[in-house]
Amino acid sequence: MGSSILLVSFALVVMILISYEPYSWMGVNASDVPTSCDHYCNQTFESRHQCYKWCEESAHKDHGYKLYGYPYSANTRRVLAVLYEKGLSFDPITVDLRSGEQKKPRFLAINPFGLIPVLVDRDLKLFESRAISQYLATVHRSTCTQLLNHKSYKKMGTETMWMYIESFEFDPPASILTQELAIKPLVGQKPDYKVVNETKPLLEKVLDIYEERLKNSSFLASNNFTLADLFHLPNIQYLMGTPAKRLFENRPSVHRWVAAITARPAWKKACDVKAWYGKKMNGY
């Protein structure tokens, strides 16, 4: 009987070792393991000790991310917000938009579209702020703020829908108004009020739909803050410093939502230019 127990125990250990292939199903190596160990390891039944070990290694390591960007750039701030929400370390590399550095050969060799931000993660180079954000939110899914729901297809589908609503319904009019009312005055140009007056009703129509949605939901995709909300922040931040802020303030639920998302510490840090320049700077 003693040998039976031994054999059963041996079989159990072998099965645990076989069935436990941590992260390999996603092609992830140990360096990608989330750092919020308590939260993460409580959710994995098997081999909690091993989980903590990986987690702690990850928490104390340099993530090795390099971010090419400019601290005043709306698209750079979108990625900064994700990095700060996730508590991830990174090296900022300044691409000075004022001197048109993003269109010079040195930078075009990095991103032929001549656009910032660019994230470098070892041998991976990513453009497009929303793609970079999704990548970071997915790789570090269990770290700090949960920016995407990876446990339900339906919730994920709803989040993706609101992310694309931002891209195709909100961003086009909001970007035009940001350009005319915020950026042009910053660089000493006058807004084109014909364009402003044509664009305002387009944004209002979108915000009317947001108002209805936000009457019944704390945030756009669900009652939790997600990437879908975060994607709106850069344009909203600029527009709140212009007369267009009334479009947001006149709608009570939109107003409440704007106050909630702009007050997040990670977002405040993303807008803090000193935080960017205070970091170690690399040439390139």
Place this chain on the structure above:
Amino acid sequence: MGSSILLVSFALVVMILISYEPYSWMGVNASDVPTSCDHYCNQTFESRHQCYKWCEESAHKDHGYKLYGYPYSANTRRVLAVLYEKGLSFDPITVDLRSGEQKKPRFLAINPFGLIPVLVDRDLKLFESRAISQYLATVHRSTCTQLLNHKSYKKMGTETMWMYIESFEFDPPASILTQELAIKPLVGQKPDYKVVNETKPLLEKVLDIYEERLKNSSFLASNNFTLADLFHLPNIQYLMGTPAKRLFENRPSVHRWVAAITARPAWKKACDVKAWYGKKMNGY
């Protein structure tokens, strides 16, 4: 010794049953299981018999999808291409764009943005063709054509990047040219050639970058056809019937890529208006 073997066998069976929690980690129920059983079940070591059982049930079931759309609409065709690539059943519900049905109260109650397509999956309603496409490609990840790579964060990141490049770099100029050169002549209007001449160089710049990429890669995100390529199809299909086709044909690698993606049977079916109207039609 006989009882030892029995005990070990029992323990192994128990471990397999415990460790095998099919799909529950993603919040998916059996109805979401992919239908291409051979392909899928060959990749899962455990409980292949059970896998085939689920698969066959799924293959013979009505997926219950309803698609509000219009067979000439570029955005509807994007989702149709995914449905056909995945071999999924759906009920088409025609929203006649010619009579402006998408802006009438009956449809605005379904999508307040007044846009098609809309996918209904039981209690889930999704707008935005790219979000619907991602949802279907994720839920049916192992069925027929693999449109997204879910096994590697890095590959997923690269695919997401190319999807956003389509959204933010390719689609804006391509949509304008589609509107001016394809849609306007279809409804008896003349193109605005000032707009055309301003937009062409923007698309050419994007296609120059695509040309470089496609010299070294069969498709945009990798050597496999993915959603990133599929997203381009609706605009490309329209533009290939206009003088703007030269912009694609003048670039050998882009030309090869366009030929490959437009020749896909799923895409040909997505453009076949008879295939839409040949299906059972629902009122709404």
